[in-house]
Amino acid sequence: MKLLLISAVVAALCVASSVGLDNGLGRTPQMGFNTWNHFGCNINETIIRSTVDAMIDTGLTAVGYNYIxxxxxxxxxxxxxxxxxxxxxxxxxxxxxxASYVHSKGLLFGVYSDAGTKTCAGRPGSLGYEKIDAQTYASWGVDYLKYDNCNAPADQTPMVRYPVMRDALNATGRPIFFSMCEWGDYDPAKWAAPVGNSWRTTGDVSDSWSRIITILEANEPLWKAAGPGGWNDPDMLEVGNGVLSTTEYTSHFTLWALMKAPLIIGCDVTKMTNDTLRILTNTEVIEWNQDSLGIQGHRVKRGLLSEVWMAPLANGRFAVVLFNTDPLLSAHMTVTWAELGLTAGSKYTARDVWQHKNVGLYAGTFDAQVAPKGVVAVTLVPA
Incomplete structure (x- = not known):
């Protein structure tokens, strides 16, 4: 009976009079910074102001990270x-x-709430207060709302509770990006496009290679649900939090960008290493993420310890990633045009987006040596 009820709610949402979250936002995946991964509950306005200043000084805002x-x-x-x-x-x-301070720096400001009676940390939730909270956020100049799913009544599914906040935000007249965070429990990729600008497809990420692989597995099959205005969200970036290697963080960032995931920084940007900054500011990889076609990258080939991912890009280009999942050994990897869905006999210049150089003209296949847990990432440009 519960499954029938859920199916009925999903069907009702699909034919509801509201045609979607018509706020004009999220035409490309959101980019910015969030406090949770590094700071947790240890946040204050001094940290936020310092973060804003550091993001400007390091050039992060210049390459697109504009939400704080x-x-x-x-x-x-x-x-x-x-x-x-x-x-x-x-x-x-x-x-x-x-919010005024953030806006004075040319950036956008976001807050967090919850579609339950309390937030995950036990602070006041928005259930029953959606209208007053939305009006309050708008009056403060809020541009973004991350909306969690803790402490919710068992008899009210996310499909019932999340549209209430959507409508409250829309009613304010202020465009507020609506980031839904119900962890993928009710398959939001199937119903959330008319409700939010992005929707979490998984539980929380952590600074763990195995967790990143698990999230990749969960998010990849949902690629057809994403597009301009609404994005699958496999959670924030762990780049720079200090547990993984530079190679692992590079792979993490590359695949998140290819999947059109929100690029939300989760490290302390006031204390970044050169490698962290280099990864986060790679404009060629960011360009994949922000491409106007808005097609989420997905896996097109899988071996025992190797994967090939691809995404079409504007102007007839293709983003291709050779991903070596072997933890110890490098591998020579090859992908054919047929496996990529490209026209037989067509020629492409391959531009390595981490080496920032063209690496050759290819017809029919592309191949490269790939480090353990590493990627070779290229943009194929029609010759």
Whole structure:
């Protein structure tokens, strides 16, 4: 009976009078910074201001990272009238003032809430307060809402609760990016396009190679659901958090970009290494992510310890990634035009987007030596 109810709700959403989240946002995947992966609940306005300044100084904002987002733990309680109140110790100037500071630097500002009675960290949730919260966020100048799914009533599915906040945000008249975070539990790729600008397809990422591989496996098959205005979200970037190697972080970033995932930085940008900055500011890889076609990259070939991924790009180009999943040994990998779905006999110049150079003219196949856990990533340009 529960499955029948869920199916009925999904069907109703598909024919609802609302034609979608018509806010004009998310034509390409969102890029920015979020506090959770590195700072957790240890956040305050000083950290945010320092982050903004560092992102500008390091050139991160210049390559497209424009959202500065608070995650859980910024809110403390509500007034008697139900208005959400920020933690006055962590944010003594208030959220509106912080948003104003972010805007003064030419960037956009986001907050976090939850489609339940409380957030995952036990702060006030928005269930039952959607309209007043949306109006409050708009009055503060908020540009982005990450909306989690903790502490929700068992008899109200995400398909019921998330559209309520969508409608409340739309009613404010302020375009606010709606990032849905229900962890993929109810298959949002099947129903979320009319509701949010992005939807989490998995549980939380962590700074773990095995976790990144698990998330890749879950997100890859959903590639047809993504497109301009709405994106599959396999969670934030772990690049720079210090556990994985530079090779692993490079692969992580490459595949997230190819999958048209939101590129949301999760490290402390005030303390980045040169390698971290080099990875995060690779404009050729970012260009894949922000390509106007908006087609999510997906796997086209799989061996025992090797994978080939591909995404069509604008102007007849193709992004191709040879991914060696062997943890110890390098591998010589080859992909044919037939496996990529390219026309037999066509010629392409391969540009290595990590070496930032053309590596040859290819007809029929592309091959390269790939390091363990590494990628060779090229843009194929019609010759």
């Amino acid at each position: 987002n608070l995650d859980d733990c910024w809110a403390l309680n509500r007034t008697a009238a139900g208005v959400i109140v920020a933690d006055p110790v962590a944010f003594p100037s208030g959220i509106a003032a912080l």
